[in-house]
Amino acid sequence: MKKRLVAMLGMVFMFAFIAAGCGNSSSSNSSSSNGDKKEKASVSGSITAVGSTAMQQLVEEAASQYMGENAGTTINVQGGGSGTGLSKVVEGAVDIGNSDLFAEEKGVDASKIVDHKVAVVGMGPVVNKEVGVKDIKKQQLIDIFTGKITNWKEVGGKDEKIVIINRAEGSGTRAVFEKLALDGATPVKAQEQDSSGTVQKIVSQTPGAISYLAFSYFNDTIQPLKVDGVDPTNANVETNDWKIWAYEHMYTNGEPKGLTKEFLDYMLSDSIQSSLVPDLGYIAMTGMKVDRDAKGNVTNK
Incomplete structure (x- = not known):
């Protein structure tokens, strides 16, 4: 009897030991799993991106999507x-400096910051829909912005005074337009606006108005102009048949880390490049058939 009791107690202790071992194993796996999850989790925190209004819409939409997918950011x-x-990213005042221009084009020491090209944007002249002009020669465009042509009837439109709306000094859109559309000519003094959205609205509401915008701001309230018979389309930008375009740069002060790096990686992810970028009127980096360097040299890929 005593032997049977001892044997039964031995079995109870053995099962208890095995159960405890299994429990420890489960706990260990759970801890390992939680550790993996922590390693894969998105970083939290806050960053600031400042600069180009031509690319502001793209960065805002991408940021909204990213924050929706990553709580705590x-x-x-x-x-x-x-x-x-x-200037702000060079100073270290912001995490990302958005620009339509290479840093070198603005006289900034590019060795102090890191360039991240995230898209391409086409730009072009736009007019009030009532001026009666849809196609213009490049020299006529230059003559309009330099004040040599002052009435739309001189280029086949209605008898109406031309009203020039310029972008403010420091605008990347303005710099790109002056360099590539006006061959470096300096526009006459005229009304200046900081915001692409404001320019779009003013041109749509002002008789005789002309300005220039990124394709992403083209809509049916304004009339984009052909130049020398070439349509301002993304397809023509991709081949450089339409020459007024720029890279959308997101500069960082040194190599990006933490949330800044994650967001820049997200900007170049397939979900942004293949959907949001074209949906908003920009061109994915992989869509370009040519490259352009900071000096303006264009080469085929």
């Missing part, structure tokens, strides 16, 4: 122009 996006974006 805040990405502040502000305009102010490419010049502001570049």
Whole structure:
């Protein structure tokens, strides 16, 4: 009897030991699993991106999507122009400086910051829909912005005074337009606006108005102009048949880390490049058939 009791107690202790071992194994796996999850989790925190209004819409939408997918992150996006974006990131005042221009084109020491090209944007002249002009020669465009042509009837439109709306100094859109559309000519003094959205609205509401915008701001309230018979389309930008375009740069002060790096990786992810970028009127980096360097040299890929 005593032997049977001892044997039974031995079995009870054995099962208890095995159960405890299994429990420890489960706990260990759970801990390992939680550790993996922590390693894969998105970083939290807050960053600020400032600069180009031509790319502001793209960065804002991407930031909104990213924050929706990654709780605990805040990405502040502000305009102010490419010049502001570049100066602020060089100062270390912001995490990302958005620019339509290479840093070198604004006289910024590019060795102090890191360039991240995230898209391409086409730009072109736009007019009030009532001026009666849809196609213009490049020299006529230059003559309009330099004040040599002052009435739309001189280029086949209605008898109406031309009203020029310029972008403010420091605007990347303005710098790109002056360099590539006006061959470096300096426009006459005229009304200046900081925001692409404001320019779009003013041109749509002002008789005789002309300005220039990124394709992403083209809509049916304004009339984009052909130049020398070439349509301002993304397809023509991709081949450089339409020559007024720029890279959308997101500059960082040194190599990006933490949330800044994650967001820049997200900007180049397939979900942004293949959907949001074209949906908003920009061109994915992989869509370009040519490259352009900071000096303006264009080469085929």
